[in-house]
Amino acid sequence: MSSTNPMSNLIIALLNRVAEMIPDSLVEAADGVIDFAVVRLFGLPFIVLGYRQTGKTTLLQWLQDRPHLAEFSPEPTAAGGEAVLPFTKRVDDERMRLRPMRDVGGEYAMWETDWVDLLKNVRPRGIIFMIDHDHPYHHKDALNFVLQMIDENVFSTQQLKYFMLLANKADLWADEMTLDELMDDFRNETRRLKSQSERIGYGFSIEQTSLVTGEGVEEAMVTFFNAIRPRSAVR
Template sequence: MDNILDRILTIIVGSFTTVTQNVVKNVGALEDFFYVKVWGLSFIVLGSRQTGKTTLIEWLKRNMDSDSINDFAPDPTAAGGDAVTDFAAQLDNDKYLKLKASRDVGGEYAMWETDWIDLFREAQPRGIIFLVDHTNIVQHKDALNFVLQMIDEEPTSAKNLKAFFVLVNKSDLWRGETNLDDILDNYRNERKRLRTQAERLGYKWSFGEGSLMSGDGVGQFMRKFFNTLRPKPKSQP
């Protein structure tokens, strides 16, 4: 009799577990659908001046088509930044994701403690893209450390953070004279600080290289970034 009851209980528990797993899976898929199609994936773009922040947002709007921005020459972003309406970007074949960049902000030092913090509080983003290039390493390091400190000091704004990716832009200008490893060697302390913070807060981090003007490297970098922001990330090749 006990064996029969044990078998019945096993069947019931097993069936309940299967149903629960299917419900969780379907809820996760539904949440992912609403984020990428309805609500939008919230992210912000930061970095020191003239690193390509405005160009990056425009490049995403134009479905990562670098040929279409060859003549794109934006003026420096003024204090307060420029509002960016939500937009759908074709990041992978025919698939579009709804993206929420909120605002395009400048990179002047005076804007860090005003526009950057205001944007972080306003957006409470799921991701941060931070841009640097091969010039003025000290200023890039200062800006990156400011953002890392901002994340620590603004826990409410950082509560949704899933990814912090750093792109070394303009590889079309520096490749041949230097390489990514040599550039990243200047950021040893910042990389250690970023890794420690990411482990503590539970977000993903990455450094990569590319060129928005040539398109080299940035497509894969961005697909990985936005996939990380999804509630239900897709398997990557």
């Protein structure tokens, strides 16, 4: 698995250092330069995780503006995942360069390997964690693993700004239950997420989506990518 471009990380670190030395009157302009460099040139590093068949591959396809997602039925992602090259996506009327690096599977055996490697290599500014209405105990295990992974990989999560819990496949469950009712099974995990976010200093939200119908997807992605950019609109 290839690693994150060290030159881009060095340049961003230097830009941040320069910004610290600039008088307050020029800080906003300096922030704008850093924001432009990351959003338009180097790309926003993020990762998509979740138990198997929650829609991770489909979300990455949606972000790349691939057509016919209603009929899209991908094979389970193999061990090691599949490379995803940086791409440009229009988000909230702005073109953003996005850098997820890999599409990884959600089987238990892949968590200790593919998920940990992805976190270390990407050093993400944001994490999207996907769940659905089926087999909540598997999703709970996966979410707890990710929260523990964040705690155990301090260096790799230094620039983590946002964690989005995406309750996908709403077209299959929203007529039977509300989002709050779905999340009742995750009470302990959401408390842990809230506590960790306050301790480490990242934002989080829980969103309802359907990649089949498109419900809530655009709005959730606007929130997420605006939150992980250097000049974040979400504080």
